[in-house]
Amino acid sequence: MEIFDQSLQSDLYNWSLQMVSTLGLSDYNTYLVNSILLSIALFGVLYAVDFLLRKVLLLLVTDFINKSKSQLDDLLIKNKVLQYLTHVVPIFIAKGAIPLIFTGFPNWVNIALKVTDVALILTVCLLIQNILRAFRDLLKTKSAFVDKPLDSYVQVASIILYSISGILIYSIVTGESPKSFLVSLGAASAILMLVFKDSILGFVASIQVSSNDMVRVGDWIEMTKYGADGHVIQINLSTVKVQNFDKTITTIPTYALISDSFKNYRGMQNAGGRRIKRSLNIKMSSIRFLEENEIEELKKIQILKPYIEARSEEIKKFNEQSIVDPTVKVNGRRMTNIGLFREYIKEYTYRNPNIHKDFHFIVRQMQATEHGVPIELFMFTNTTVWAEFETIMGDIFDHIFAVVPYFHLEIFELPASDDVRELIHSIKTKKADS
Incomplete structure (x- = not known):
């Protein structure tokens, strides 16, 4: 589906070209100035569309959501999901208008389309990430998930999401298929393993901590090696945050919970004595x-x-x-x-x-x-x-x-x-x- 009708595009371009031609410039400069002026006009239109969607449509949707009893829609607003969703529309408008603006400059058209494709991928990536965060916040309100390391799972999903986005952006910029990039990536796997060692160790440790029910958010743990003696306030992919009884915060690597010993007072608290x-x-x-x-x-x-x-x-x-x-x-x-x-x-x-x-x-x-x-x-x-x-x-x-x-x-x-x-x-x- 095209954003603009072809006849409308031609009429608009021809009208602006005639206006610029009255300046008495050479043919090349006439087309160049016309493209620059249309680009400026496009940025203005895109900003206006984005502003209207965010300020008008978003306000209407927010008012409707505030009246509903569901928690999910409130969390979607809190995590700016609708805001990122409104950014998608101006990008599609830009993709439809670029061939018109850069008529006579095919190389510029390809570059501009690649830029809009990259912007679209990044926007969709951030949109999905914020949707995941909204679901994370929703699960945290459920008693069955309140003590689970949900932050770790969201971070793993984000890494996967960024990896896929990076592969797609590489494919768009270079014009090569994602398969060739993955082949090259396999050759550099040893380097990547070294770079992401802590993330990999943290991911494995968070899974083991969760599956073995070793630590939950809210548990009182004591880990003398790291000077931790207090309640766990956050568990994510790379670190576990412990608020000590003197109100200081101790940060412990997640994999340290597997490699080192620590004391968990949850059994005492559950026993009631x-x-x-x-x-x-x-x-x-x-x-x-x-x-x-x-x-x-x-x-x-x-x-x-x-x-x-x-x-x-x-x-x-x-x-x-x-x-x-x-x-x-x-x-x-x-x-x-x-x-x-x-x-x-x-x-x-x-x-x-x-x-x-x-x-x-x-x-x-x-x-x-x-x-x-x-x-x-x-x-x-x-x-x-x-x-x-x-x-x-x-x-x-x-x-x-x-x-x-x-x-x-x-x-x-x-x-x-x-x-x-x-x-x-x-x-x-x-x-x-x-």
Whole structure:
């Protein structure tokens, strides 16, 4: 289909040629000036058409789209799909007008047509790319795709689209078939592999990350090598962006998620509980057997009373059956202050409404070290919110540190000012006595 009727083209060209011929120029210059003036007029017409399409038609279509309930048409406007679509019409008008404008200059006609063909390919390429972006934004609103690396897929599609456009532009400019270009491209594949190494690695990595469900947008990941500790905000072909908790942004190569190790906290968040794994060190010299009056005093602790009574009865029966000599404390079985302390922690934390009862729950004594005997709390809170978790754990250990003296125990710490003062006081006392 031709944009202009042939008779109309001839009449328009002849009229303009007659107007220019009145200037008294040579035949060549007359045709040249006529072509230049018609080119200027064509640019004006193309600009007017493009302006009208964008400002008038686009406004009408936008008003209609805003009234609809569909999200896709809103995203098409946001990604300027209709704007690029309006650019196609002026290009077709130019293609139809060029043979008229450059009548008598066949070489110019071929060059101008090649330029318009290249412009058409680029415009269509950008149009398709923006349509893909609109669909990407639409899929991001769906719960099934909100955590998928859609940016990576759009970037891969864009690379393919640009590659096809480049091949077509090469074919138009050189006049050779795309097949010859592909043959030449095969010879340069090694160079291309080197140039696009990161893109290829990123593409393969993004597919593996998606198929294995290793990382999603919104996941909290920790990757010490890259200083990343925060939530994933974007996954694309070449990089993964992580917003750290200090609001800085760390950029990680996508293929690093495959080649290096990282920690993903999604399992914790999905489980609904966050682990407490912390120890307090008991000074070994403060560990001892409890006297009967001390045991009776500890019975006043309500949550510990049932255990002490049951434990005392068990120990009494064992010692009677074994016929032990009670005058020596190491004979038979006796309760220790650290044992009751450990049981108290167990009962206290288990009764805490913020501790998850369905997950691992252990209060255990660890290997003694030069820093004392560690009592480790291994349990889970029923929340994964960081601030709430820290508050719960802080409240538990505040209480535990406060009750340590009730069991005649001491927390291990390196020599403090109290220890130094006590040592100095004892030395002065000995000197005074001597």
